[in-house]
Amino acid sequence: xxxxxxxxxxxxxxxxxxxxxxxxxxxxxxxxxxxxxxxxxxxxxxxxxxxxxxxxxxxxxxxxxxxxxxxxxxxxxxxxxxxxxxxxxxxxxxxxxxxxxxxxxxxxxxxxxxxxxxxxxxxxxxxxxxxxxxxxxxxx
Ligand code: HEC
Numbered sequence: 001x002x003x004x005x006x007x008x009x010x011x012x013x014x015x016x017x018x019x020x021x022x023x024x025x026x027x028x029x030x031x032x033x034x035x036x037x038x039x040x041x042x043x044x045x046x047x048x049x050x051x052x053x054x055x056x057x058x059x060x061x062x063x064x065x066x067x068x069x070x071x072x073x074x075x076x077x078x079x080x081x082x083x084x085x086x087x088x089x090x091x092x093x094x095x096x097x098x099x100x101x102x103x104x105x106x107x108x109x110x111x112x113x114x115x116x117x118x119x120x121x122x123x124x125x126x127x128x129x130x131x132x133x134x135x136x137x138x139x140x
Pocket of ligand 1 (some may be wrong): 063066067068069070071072079080081087091100103104108109110111112113114115117118120131132135
């Protein structure tokens with residue numbers, strides 16, 4: 001039953017659209033405008049927006065492998081801030097990349113609250129830099 005309902009609504013919308021187009025007067029223009037409006041509200045996720053960027057591809061793979069995903073999500077705060085919030089707070093400059101790389105390697109607390117990010121001394125600095133560049137890419 002649940003499958004049939006939206007389908008039949010679609011058929012009704014389509015047939016009224018076809019009817020409106022056949023009309024060819026001012027009324028038909030109004031009808032097709034209302035029919036198109038919802039399509040513009042479809043939101044593209046940040047992952048979709050940047051998925052083809054090499055910085056995204058390299059950095060997201062390394063962040064996944066390093067386990068950052070246990071505490072960070074792209075658009076939602078979990079234990080740590082969302083990457084999108086971090087990207088909003090810091091400009092993508094070499095100084096900020098270096099500073100945030102230090103925070104990930106040494107651990108940090110106080111910039112986002114009272115929960116501490118643990119240190120990651122086992123990670124290569126160049127790899128963490130790739131992850132940070134990916135995080136700072138994720139501007140809304
Ligand atoms: C155990 C949970 C946890 C893990 C794992 C973790 N983080 Fe965090 N992260 C946090 C918390 C909590 C904060 C907020 C720290 C603060 O308030 O300064 C944070 C903050 C950050 C910040 C912002 C730092 C700042 O100074 O504003 C970045 C960037 C970041 N994390 C990246 C990473 C990356 C990259 C990894 C993987 C190598 C990672 N995190 C792994 C919990 C975590």
